[in-house]
Amino acid sequence: MAIRRISVVAGAVLLLAGCGGAKVGEAPSAAPGTGAAGSAAACGTLNLAINPWVGYEANAAVIAHVAEKNFGCTVVKKDLKEEVAWQGFGTGEVDAVVENWGHDDLKKKYVEEQKTAVELGPTGNQGVIGWYVAPWMAAKYPDITNWENLNKYADLFKTSESGDKGQLLDGDPSFVTNDEALVKNLKLDYKVVFAGSEAALITAFRESEKEQKPIIGYFYDPQWFLAELKLVKINLPAYTTGCDADPAKVACDYPLYELDKIVSKKFADSGSPAFTLIKNFSWTNDDQNLVAKYISEDKMTPADAAAKWAADNEAKIKAWLPTS
Amino acid sequence: MKDQPVLDVRGLWKVFGPKPERAVGSTLSRQELKERTGCVAAVRDVSFAVRPGEVFVVMGLSGSGKSTLVRCLTRLIEPTAGEILFDGADIRKADERHLRELRRHRLAMVFQHFGLLPHRCVLDNVAYGLEIRGSGRAERYKRAREVLELVGLTGFENSYPDQLSGGMQQRVGLARALAVDPDLLLFDEPFSALDPLIRREMQNEVIRLHREVGKTMVFITHDLSEALKLGDRILIMRDGALVQMGTPDEVVGAPADDYVRDFVSDVPRSHVLTLRWVMRDALPEEPLDGPELDPDLVIRDAVRVVLSADRPVRVVRDGELLGVVTSAEILEMIAR
Amino acid sequence: MTTLSLTARVPARRYLLGAILAAWVLGHALLAGRDTLALGGAELTPLHEGANQAWDTVDDNRNSNPFFLYFFNYVRLILDESVRFVQALISQPSFGRPVPVLGWLGVVALAAAVTYIFGNIRVALLTVAGFVSFGLLGLWAESMDTLALTLTAVAYSLAVGIPLGIWAGLSGRFNRFVTPVLxxxxxxxxxxxxxxxxxxxxxxxxxxxxATMIYAIPPAIRITAHAIREVSPVTLEASASLGATAAQSLRQVRLPLARRTIVVGVNQTIMAALSMATIAALIDAPGLGKTVLKALQTLDIGAAFNAGLAIVIMAVVLDRATTAASRRVETRRRTGREISAFFRRVEVGGALGIAAVLGYLSYTYVWAAEFPAGADLGSYVRRAADAASLWVQDSLSGFTDALKNVITYGLLNPFESLLAGSPWWLVFAVGVSIAALVGGLRAAITAAVGLAALIGLGLWQDSMVTLASTLVATILVLALGVATGVWIGRSDRADAVLRPVLDAGQTMPAFVYLVPILGLFGPTRFTAIIAAVVFAAPVAIKLVAEGIRGVPPATVEAARSAGSSSWQLIGKVRLPMARASVALAANQGLIYVLSMVVVGGLVGAGALGYDVVAGFSQHQLRGKGLAAGLAIVVLGIVLDRVTRAAQVRTVRLGVIKED
Structure with missing residues (x-):
């Protein structure tokens, strides 16, 4: 019985095979990237680290798109946390980090000491870190955006986590925070609660807007979520150079970050056309937020999102290409 | 009967616990020994000799040390002190290789819980002992089939142990032991896990096999009737020590102490004792022309003759008159 | 006599325990906030900084140190190439071709053939359905990447784990050495x-x-060792009495008899490897885990669930296939030998033949190589999951807030305040005396050493906060475990309905359900507790159900004939008789809850979990993260040893009582 069944199946299979179909490798000019004429300098493989936030992904997607289309590079994206990505410079696993937030400690170690990484200038994006509230709160309590009034509203922010103090929701673990010191030094009646992840922060703000639940927390711009909900920043005492030198005594706002690009020394010396591309790459917060929105809100793949933006912004891309 | 014993055990001790040597030779009770030294003497100063062709039964209740004793004989449990002379050589002095050779060729054991290999069919189970000593495939299967026929399992070669009843499984265990053609067979309560009917059947099987192959056997049991039925001689153990050793009728007819007496009190004595145990000297006026019977005849089998005779029955061996028996002695014996 | 002394002893112990707790509450009331050894989120101790420096040193010397050049680099090379090779076969374009060697049809056929040969026709069909569903969900390549990584890690884990397990099974000394390492x-x-x-x-x-092997080897070693050790001593003795050497006994008795249990170990190894292969996405491991993580960044619940579903399906397929294989080990020998040998050859040859034909097709033709894109089940799944999670968040949030507040204010906060708000020396004393009371001297020593280690690691207060959440979660797990376990244990229908749900709860990566739970409870310690309960409850439920089912029917019948009601049956017969299982469920529940501490750190648990997460992300916090990881291990070992000692005690007391 089983034998008969087997032979029937085998027969059907052979029949199917007889019908044939396109053979692997026969597909007409299927290989991507071979058509890129003109700037045909050997690009080879470009290893892009992908740090885990969507804005980064937007930068990387557009760079990858241009590198593949214009130089025929093979772009390999590696999903890595920042710390791990920097380690990869030394080993040749990673060629470029295309949106870096500060990280002076890493720069000191890998750029100055190990000399495995090279700074490659700003991306044009400005990073803003600070405390934010949902728009409805700013509308209802207009003076809340001044830090000096925060104690007045502390009661609003009491939660099961913060006890009899106001809750300051903190803690995307990837970002350096001075918030515990800030609360102490500004004598605020708040307790820092660690949400633990970007997802947790975003969910909390979303709920805050939807349920009119008071939340104050740590956030940053550019970030795709700001395209969904325009959070309002609290004004802390203004940042002055050096006011955050001693982490224990910080009593001022976070500095503005010039987001920049870092590449490995090896890649910088390789003369790859992709190096020039990354060096010239620069765009605005709005550009990035748009691509990020394509990815996160409209659920496009990063490649599609980049292609769409590239089609609409040919002039900007032209400026990044080598001038020869 | 007078040749050298197959197995001669002298002053055997097995003590469990820390520094067991200290307890050897101690005369303390089990409880005291435990309290003083933390040791338990499972076998204490046991000596006996097994003659060729004999079925030697070791009997005792659970905890009496009999299973430990039989394991000491092949050093499955290492004895603490004493000698185990097997054909004159001390097993305790054998090195590992020599011991293994002994186990592979000359000693074999049948276990209470069978110890069969559940992943092997009956034939491979029986051939296992031959396999590990390096016999070729054809040779060991031939031998295994012979032994299976001997124990009445022909036709079950390809069955697996868990497809067989308990009795049949133990036949496999028996066959496995017989397959290596040992000089001495050890049985560790082989039938206690079986139900009574099967047990009786298996006991008869052992008697039959003993008659057919004539192996020397050491048989452990807690069942007195089994001991009386199978044993040429019986050794009774209690708390690790020897209490009495003798033939079945010696044990029943002359218990060594209250422990043994209590033990044998339920035994129908007429089934065990022989005329030797009830005969008396003839009185002067008694007529001595009654029927003649052998002194080793079990009383049960003599009852009809004695009761139907109108004069005393003469107990005679080799033409010599040993004594007489009348219905009075028989009735008194049965009534007791 | 024993019963008398026992009844006298137990209440005494209970009073003593009460007295300790009362002293603790009193001490807390008087001394709260003093000597709590608090350490802020960004603060470090010298130990943490030392760890940072040590780390840097390793990093700097990677290319010059001979140990790296001649050991780590070779290990890396071999492992990299192994994974890449399997990927080239089933998941990634390779050997100059735009597609892998085996296309989807070939992989499905091969998987079906293998499961048919080692299992049966039913799991083969299940395998086909499962593998095809990967394609239908739009995740063929990702699934194959995950499979490639899992299978490679499993192969190496077994190659290392089974020999070590055999060794540990034979040698008590090696077993004692290896157990704490595991x-x-x-x-x-x-x-x-x-x-x-x-x-x-x-x-x-x-x-x-x-990373996957570190997690997957322990079950391989443990279960193999257990299997070897549990081989019937009677059979071994019989073998020894026939003069078998140690090697003969191992090969012909122990290994064959242990085989079935070892296959269970293989099953557990595969499950562990699969769950870790997902988390390894954090260091760029290819596969479904990556899809889940990406989806988490944009809070795309639909996509996360879709990929999570594929992981669950893969887990179910691999689980059922290995389970069927272990059953086959058992049943195969029952069928007669001579008849089946020929038939078997035909069977195996046929299955492999078909697989070879289909494999060739998938090597040659595009339609068999690339999964057709037309049938897109994935987008429906994504949309349905999105809608479901939205509905849950919208309609349940009133209820969930109340639940959160009851547990947080009623249980968690007082508990945390007692543990983290009392002076360390008070908590230390209380902890050690409770351990002594419930577990005896050795448990007390373990507790003392462990608590001292927490202080040494500089994370006392964080550890206490984590401990409070862990204990509350364990209580919830146990409550759920007993309630549901009793239900499942008594009703086969409940079992049939709930078991797949439990399987899913265990294998669905936590990242998938974090977002909906976050929506319901916000970033709080309670969210972390719920996440831990979702993960740990299935194990507890299964263990309790197992125990309930193991109660002899005769006993139940006797109790029923004596006129017991259903509740009396459960409370007075089944649960007491399943005591060992319930205790085991508590112990395992605790360990599973602890393994979720870090995930909890992602959703608001703070404390040790957050320390670890932040250490993973921030350069200057990695020493602290390492210390926090060690603190979790210390907590785990202390809790495990103390509960196990207590368990042994209750069982022993129970035995005396029943005498």
């Missing part, structure tokens, strides 16, 4: 060693494979 490997949070692994083995498949 405990360590299983309780150490993945996040802690992921980053150091990349230090030694770089980013890529090698690190991912080793």
């Amino acid at each position: 405990d360590f490997m299983q309780t150490m949070p993945t996040f802690v060693y992921l980053a150091p692994l990349t230090l030694f083995f770089l980013i890529g498949p090698a690190s991912a494979t080793i």
Whole structure:
């Protein structure tokens, strides 16, 4: 019985095979990237680290798109946390980090000491870190955006986590925070609660807007979520150079970050056309937020999102290409 | 009967616990020994000799040390002190290789819980002992089939142990032991896990096999009737020590102490004792022309003759008159 | 006599325990906030800074140190190439072709053939359905990447684990040595060693494979050792009495008899490897885990669920296939030998033949190589999951807030305040005396050493906060375990309905359900507790159900004939008789809850979990993260040893009582 069944199946299979179909490798000019004429300098493989936030992904997607289309590079994206990505410079696993937030400690170690990484200038994006509230709160309590009034509203922010103090929701673990010191030094009646992840922060703000639940927390711009909900920043005492030198005594706002690009020394010396591309790459917060929105809100793949933006912004891309 | 014993055990001790040597030779009770030294003497100063062709039964209740004793004989449990002379050589002095050779060729054991290999069919189970000593495939299967026929399992070669009843499984265990053609067979309560009917059947099987192959056997049991039925001689153990050793009728007819007496009190004595145990000297006026019977005849089998005779029955061996028996002695014996 | 002394002793112990707790509450009332050894989120101790420096040193010397050049680099090379090779076969374009060697049709056919040969026709069909569903969900390549990584890691884990397991089964000394190492490997949070692994083995498949192996080897060793040790002593004795050498006994008795249990170990190894292969996405391990993580960044619940579903399906297929294989080991020998030998050959040859034909097709033709894109089940799944999670968040949030507040204010906050708000020396004393009381002297010593280690690690207060959440979660797990376990244990229908749900709860990566739970409860400690309960409850439920089912029907019948009501039956017969299982469920529940501490850190638990997560992400916090990981291990070992000692005691007391 089983034998008969087997032979029937085998027969059907052979029949199917007889019908044939396109053979692997026969597909007409299927290989991507071979058509890129003109700037045909050997690009080879470009290893892009992908740090885990969507804005980064937007930068990387557009760079990858241009590198593949214009130089025929093979772009390999590696999903890595920042710390791990920097380690990869030394080993040749990673060629470029295309949106870096500060990280002076890493720069000191890998750029100055190990000399495995090279700074490659700003991306044009400005990073803003600070405390934010949902728009409805700013509308209802207009003076809340001044830090000096925060104690007045502390009661609003009491939660099961913060006890009899106001809750300051903190803690995307990837970002350096001075918030515990800030609360102490500004004598605020708040307790820092660690949400633990970007997802947790975003969910909390979303709920805050939807349920009119008071939340104050740590956030940053550019970030795709700001395209969904325009959070309002609290004004802390203004940042002055050096006011955050001693982490224990910080009593001022976070500095503005010039987001920049870092590449490995090896890649910088390789003369790859992709190096020039990354060096010239620069765009605005709005550009990035748009691509990020394509990815996160409209659920496009990063490649599609980049292609769409590239089609609409040919002039900007032209400026990044080598001038020869 | 007078040749050298197959197995001669002298002053055997097995003590469990820390520094067991200290307890050897101690005369303390089990409880005291435990309290003083933390040791338990499972076998204490046991000596006996097994003659060729004999079925030697070791009997005792659970905890009496009999299973430990039989394991000491092949050093499955290492004895603490004493000698185990097997054909004159001390097993305790054998090195590992020599011991293994002994186990592979000359000693074999049948276990209470069978110890069969559940992943092997009956034939491979029986051939296992031959396999590990390096016999070729054809040779060991031939031998295994012979032994299976001997124990009445022909036709079950390809069955697996868990497809067989308990009795049949133990036949496999028996066959496995017989397959290596040992000089001495050890049985560790082989039938206690079986139900009574099967047990009786298996006991008869052992008697039959003993008659057919004539192996020397050491048989452990807690069942007195089994001991009386199978044993040429019986050794009774209690708390690790020897209490009495003798033939079945010696044990029943002359218990060594209250422990043994209590033990044998339920035994129908007429089934065990022989005329030797009830005969008396003839009185002067008694007529001595009654029927003649052998002194080793079990009383049960003599009852009809004695009761139907109108004069005393003469107990005679080799033409010599040993004594007489009348219905009075028989009735008194049965009534007791 | 024994009963008398026992009844006198137990209440005494209970009073003593009450007295300790009362003293603790009193001490807390008087001394709250003093000597709590608090350490802020960004603060470090010298130990943490020392760890940072040590780390840097390793990093700096990677290319010059001979140990790296001649050991780590070779290990990395071998592992990398192994994974890449399997990927080239089933998941990634390779050998100059735009597609892998085996296309989807070939992989499905091969998987079906293998499961048919080692299992049966039913699991083969299940395998086909499962594998095809990967394609239908739109995740063929990702699924194959995950499969490639899992299978490679499993192969190496078994190659290392089974021999070590045999050794541990034969040698009590080696077993005693290896057990704490395995405990360590299983309780150490993945996040802690992921980053150091990349230090030694770089980013890529090698690190991912080793991370997976660290988690997957312990069950292989443990279960193999157990199987070897549990082989019937009667059979071994019989073998020895026939003069078998140790090697003969191992090969012909122990291994064959242990085989079925060892296959169970293989099953557990595969499950562990699969769950870790997902988390290894954090260091760029290829596959479904990556899809889940990406989806989490944009809070795309639909996509996360879709990929999570594929992981669950893969887990179910692999689980059922290995389970069927272990059953086959049992049943195969029952069928007669001579008849089946020929038939078997035909069967195996036929299955492999078909697989070969289909494999060739998938090698040659595009339609068999690339999964057709037309049938897109994935987008429906994504949309349905999105809608469901939205509905849950919208309609349940009133109820969930109340639940959160009851547990947080009623249980968690008082508990945390007692543990983290009392002076350390008070908590230390209380902890050690409770351990002594419930577990005896050795448990007390373990507790003392462990608590001292927490102080040494500089994370006392964080540890106490984590401990409070852990205990509350364990209480919830146990309550759920007993309630549901009793239900399942008594009703086969409940079992049939709930078991797949439990399987899913165990294998669905936590990242998938974090977002909906976050929506319901916000970033709080309670959210972390719920996440831990979702993960740990299935194990507890299964164990309790197992115990309930193991109660002899005769006993139940006797109790029923004596006129017991259903509740009396449960309370007075079934649960007391399943005591050992319930105790085991508590112990395992605790360990599973602890393994979720780090995930809890992602959703608001703070404390040790957050320390570990932050250490993974921030350069200057990695020493602290390492210390926090160790603190979790210490907590795990102390809790495990104390509950196990207590368990042994209750069982022993129970035995005396029943005498």
